Amino acid sequence: MRRWSLDARAGRLPQLSRTLTLRKRVSLWATSIVATAMIVASLGLLFGLRNSMWSNLDGTAAQRVTDVASLVQHHQLPTRIPSNGGDADVVEVMDSTGRVLASSDDDIQPGMPSRFPHPLPAVVTAGHATTLPSLTIGDRGDFRVVARPARVDGRPATIVAAASLRQAESALSTLATALAIGAPALTLLVAWTVSRTAGRTLRPVETLRRQATDIGATDLNRRLDLPPVRDEVHALAVTLNEMLARLDEASAAQRRFVADAAHELRSPLTAIRAQLEVVAAYPDPRRDPLVAAELLEDALRLNDLVEDLLALARSENPASRRPDTVVDLDEVVLAEVQRQRRLTSTCIDARQVSAGRVRGEQDALRRVVRNLLDNARRHAVDQVQVALGVRGDLVELTVSDDGSGIPAAYRAHVFERFTRLDEARSREAGGSGLGLAIVGKVVSAHGGAASAEEDPPPAKGGLGGARLVVHLPLAHARDGT
Numbered sequence: 001m002r003r004w005s006l007d008a009r010a011g012r013l014p015q016l017s018r019t020l021t022l023r024k025r026v027s028l029w030a031t032s033i034v035a036t037a038m039i040v041a042s043l044g045l046l047f048g049l050r051n052s053m054w055s056n057l058d059g060t061a062a063q064r065v066t067d068v069a070s071l072v073q074h075h076q077l078p079t080r081i082p083s084n085g086g087d088a089d090v091v092e093v094m095d096s097t098g099r100v101l102a103s104s105d106d107d108i109q110p111g112m113p114s115r116f117p118h119p120l121p122a123v124v125t126a127g128h129a130t131t132l133p134s135l136t137i138g139d140r141g142d143f144r145v146v147a148r149p150a151r152v153d154g155r156p157a158t159i160v161a162a163a164s165l166r167q168a169e170s171a172l173s174t175l176a177t178a179l180a181i182g183a184p185a186l187t188l189l190v191a192w193t194v195s196r197t198a199g200r201t202l203r204p205v206e207t208l209r210r211q212a213t214d215i216g217a218t219d220l221n222r223r224l225d226l227p228p229v230r231d232e233v234h235a236l237a238v239t240l241n242e243m244l245a246r247l248d249e250a251s252a253a254q255r256r257f258v259a260d261a262a263h264e265l266r267s268p269l270t271a272i273r274a275q276l277e278v279v280a281a282y283p284d285p286r287r288d289p290l291v292a293a294e295l296l297e298d299a300l301r302l303n304d305l306v307e308d309l310l311a312l313a314r315s316e317n318p319a320s321r322r323p324d325t326v327v328d329l330d331e332v333v334l335a336e337v338q339r340q341r342r343l344t345s346t347c348i349d350a351r352q353v354s355a356g357r358v359r360g361e362q363d364a365l366r367r368v369v370r371n372l373l374d375n376a377r378r379h380a381v382d383q384v385q386v387a388l389g390v391r392g393d394l395v396e397l398t399v400s401d402d403g404s405g406i407p408a409a410y411r412a413h414v415f416e417r418f419t420r421l422d423e424a425r426s427r428e429a430g431g432s433g434l435g436l437a438i439v440g441k442v443v444s445a446h447g448g449a450a451s452a453e454e455d456p457p458p459a460k461g462g463l464g465g466a467r468l469v470v471h472l473p474l475a476h477a478r479d480g481t
Contacts (some may be wrong), residue, residue, distance in 0.1 A: 031191040057163035058129035064161035220248035352387035356395035371435035379403035402463040411452040415440030448472035
């Protein structure tokens with residue numbers, strides 16, 4: 001049960017961190033890092049200072065042992081070893097039974113039992129400096145002890161020197177107290193400073209957020225105020241303004257599309273309604289079949305317009321995934337050419353159609369070819385020319401006609417929705433204005449590009465009218481084979 005509760009609390013920790021504001025998270029992380037650094041630095045300082053002081057005391061004790069060993073070697077060892085200037089340090093020479101032979105402590109007389117532990121710890125007799133706690137020598141307390149074996153008057157003895165740790169421990173205690181008070185105070189100061197700094201830094205972001213919240217779908221023309229300082233927040237504001245501009249443009253395009261679609265749908269619906277009202281009000285057996293034929297033609301035109309609108313909507317849907325299959329575009333072109341020849345007496349020349357394989361959706365590519373041929377057939381006088389071939393890593397499809405051509409000012413707009421040239425304003429000649437828009441969208445979705453050009457004159461092998469060109473990636477080029 002306790003294990004479950006611990007796991008539950010551990011699971012709530014990430015949730016808690018997600019509820020904190022950015023300012024609090026920055027302050028928390030910065031404070032945690034500073035606190036960790038302060039703890040590590042404090043411990044490093046304490047241990048470093050302790051080791052340094054221990055090393056100095058060990059050196060002092062070792063030097064005292066060396067000095068006494070020199071006296072023993074020269075048979076000049078007195079019973080009272082000269083002090084080094086205080087009661088803090090003690091040096092003794094003891095025999096193998098623990099009796100004092102000579103000492104620097106006035107309270108210890110020769111022949112008395114030594115106040116050092118007997119026998120000495122093995123680590124001390126091995127020559128290593130060691131801390132022995134709670135000794136009763138000198139001013140009592142903890143000592144750093146160094147020992148060396150010797151022979152006095154031919155008998156085994158031990159020279160022991162001890163350096164008191166009282167002053168060192170007092171200094172370390174004072175430093176630890178200062179760090180225990182100063183480190184948290186400094187950490188709190190850093191936390192306050194980071195919090196204030198983060199708040200001032202994020203204030204422009206909060207201003208941008210409030211302004212962005214006030215912008216609705218109906219006022220996308222508004223823009224965010226740019227901060228005066230050209231920093232990352234300024235770059236963010238510029239990016240958001242650019243995004244708002246794109247959204248405003250897309251919204252305006254959508255509104256234009258809806259208005260244009262409504263206008264285009266209203267005309268055939270109005271014509272159908274008017275004719276039906278006449279038929280209903282004034283029945284005429286001789287006229288009604290003719291009216292029915294006209295109604296059927298208007299209904300077909302309305303159906304084509306709705307189909308074009310649906311196709312355009314599907315081509316602009318980024319969520320739709322197109323089949324990625326290899327399509328023999330030449331077969332699609334030749335099939336559509338045969339279909340167009342059954343609909344018109346215009347000569348359609350397809351002798352320049354050669355092999356061209358692309359990847360994509362066959363039905364969408366068939367609609368591209370059909371719309372290009374429909375457009376050329378409506379504007380041609382006598383002849384339409386279709387060509388298909390491979391140009392490097394691209395498949396190039398061109399459809400030309402011998403009509404009046406496309407003025408240079410309109411060539412960049414013919415692939416936009418509801419675009420009609422001045423000489424083709426009527427819906428009978430100019431269509432719905434969606435065919436080439438569908439071509440542009442579908443070709444773009446397949447990774448290609450569509451453009452309008454001027455066809456060369458007949459003297460140079462062309463037809464002299466409009467020339468629509470589509471480039472699509474070659475299937476083998478995309479596969480890397």
